[in-house]
Amino acid sequence: MAYWGGGGAGGWSGPGEGMGQRRGAAGRIDGWNYDDLGKVYDAHLIRRMIPFVTPYRWHSIFALISMVIVSLSQYAQPYIMGRAIERIVDRIGAGESVSADIRNFGQLLVLLAVISFIAMYTQRRMTGFIGHRLLREMRGMMFAHLNRLSMRFYDNEEVGRVMSRVTSDVVTLQELLTSGALNVLADFIGLALIIGFLFALDVQLALVSLAVIPPLMLFMWFWQAYAARAFIRTRMAIATVNSNINENVSGVRVVQSMGREAENLRRFDRLNTNNLDSNLYAARLQAAVMPLVEILSSVATLLVLIVIGIRTFNGDIEASAALGFATAFLLYIQRFFNPVRDIVLQYTQLQRAMAGAHRIFELLDTDPEIADAPDAIELTEVRGQVDFNRVDFEYVPGVPVLRQFDLHVRPGETIALVGHTGAGKTSVTALIPRFYDINGGELLIDGVDIRKIKLASLTRNISIVLQEPYLFSGTIADNIRYGRLDATDQDIRVAATAVGADEFIDRLDRGYDTVLHERGQNLSVGQRQLISFARAIVADPRILILDEATANVDTHTEKLIQRALDTMLKGRTSFVIAHRLSTIRSADRIVVMRDGQIAEIGNHEELVAQNGIYADLYRMAFTHLTEQEAATERTEG
Ligand SMILES: Nc1ncnc2c1ncn2[C@@H]1O[C@H](COP(=O)(O)OP(=O)(O)OP(=O)(O)O)[C@@H](O)[C@H]1O
Ligand SMILES: [Mg+2]
Known part of the structure; x- marks a missing residue:
């Protein structure tokens, strides 16, 4: 997850495969294995995950409620600010006192902040509580299962792949089940709330500010196609670097005894540089997102201001309302892009988590080939025949x-x-x-x-x-x-x-x-x-x-x-x-x-007398031994 270095303001960790991504028959694009990404929504997998979360249903419900409260209090804020400004400017215009209004609105905002704080704290605590327990549970389950699996399973599996399921796949799945699912939900709720508030404020202005969404979607669509590929490349690159380090450390005796240090360093350098290149490319792609979002939000701001300006100029609305609208809309536009961008970016996270979940369940579903028959008996006193x-x-x-x-x-x-x-x-x-x-x-x-x-x-x-x-x-x-x-x-x-x-x-x-x-x-x-x-x-x-x-x-x-x-x-x-x-x-x-x-x-005598394979083996070993003994004597003497 750290492969992408820093993240944007949304705290994302990787770009994703575009919705319009073409997928090769074998799940490969440009030679990169797309095993890393799964379907975003896989009903079968989701159904399998539910039993893991059901013991924590109350915690989940708490987390969910807290999340909705956080969203509500955060997204209500601009609306309230807008209304406050409108009211206060109106009163000032009418020459009335505004101190009571300022106090009331101030108190309301403080109250919202406190509620938001408590709700966010509760949400984090709940997801943490569930997440770490899930990890422990899933690891324990997998460990027990791995110890029960038959030799044939291990004959066919690479240790590295098995290990990564128990170490990293469970973390991805755990994140999906806790913060991941909640974040996506929060983003959608946030989006719905913003759109709701925008339309509640003014339909025309809402439509104007939403006008920049299609270009953003279009950009993200194209961007994802590249980003997915870049993302897989960084994962593969770091995996190769890791396995190379691993092999060298485990085989350090052979490396040193064969004088392979320089050659191995040269090979490692190639992999290491490849890792650097893929990460730089990915970082360049990632860097393109934020400025674009900034530009689009500026455009939206500009459009809203123009419309408000025209209306005020035409005398359609009062100056106070114009000020209130402007404040509320600008604040919403600022917040609007976060969930949009997050949802697009979470797409990959979801795909990865699904792929991880798939691998975990695949492991847990592998039945030990060898198990007790229902009528198996206990052998107490074994004679040993x-x-x-x-x-x-x-x-x-x-x-x-x-x-x-x-x-x-x-x-x-x-x-x-x-x-x-x-x-x-x-x-x-x-x-x-x-x-x-x-x-x-x-x-x-x-x-x-x-x-x-x-x-x-x-x-x-x-x-x-x-x-x-x-x-x-x-x-x-x-x-x-x-x-x-x-x-x-x-x-x-x-x-x-x-x-x-x-x-x-x-x-x-x-x-x-x-x-x-x-x-x-x-x-x-x-x-x-x-x-x-x-x-x-x-x-x-x-x-x-x-x-x-x-x-x-x-x-x-x-x-x-x-x-x-x-x-x-x-x-x-x-x-x-x-x-x-x-x-x-x-x-x-x-x-x-x-x-x-x-x-x-x-027995030995019989087989030597048979003069067959054993006799040959024996003679060979015997002459070999006598030669060795003779050599020992020579060096000692
Ligand atoms: N896990 C496995 N999967 C597939 N084939 C195997 C596996 N283990 C052994 N074989 C095959 O079974 C055959 C017999 O192997 P086995 O290990 O029993 O030989 P062995 O007599 O013990 O040899 P050695 O003296 O080298 O230990 C070999 O042809 C080998 O390739
Ligand atoms: Mg053997």
């Missing part, structure tokens, strides 16, 4: 990822999944916590169809350690406790000790109370992994899924991790996407995957 019965699975319709995948895992068994990149290992493990639903076959846990199990009881029994551990800001203890809030400090210590993380945690100054930065950046990769292990086992899951990290860690941490793995896997049904030979060898069974199918299955 997992059966894939000829499972078919695809992310994208028509592109099978798993085909007739058939695997039967006994409780407590450790399965190592190996295979080339893209073979479908991660996909197999994503089905067990039901991040995605299968497309064919059956997936059973303890003999129960996974779709018949309550999601909460499913996740309670499964822990997942991702390839890239994701730690949250907070202390180490908070992070280990993440999945089981009732874990005691003792539980946390036990878990950390079991995976061998206690050693390095105890060496930290603040131990378990050490505060982690975003994503745990102040720990080493191996340390982050150990913490994510501790986090996984503190929940004591029956089924453990582990995407083993390929990252190289030092030999000491490597040993710790290996020991941790042994502890973690013991007594649990485990699926390990394994890269370490030691993990693979110690698995009960190794599943070799190829193109979403099981190519080979068996």
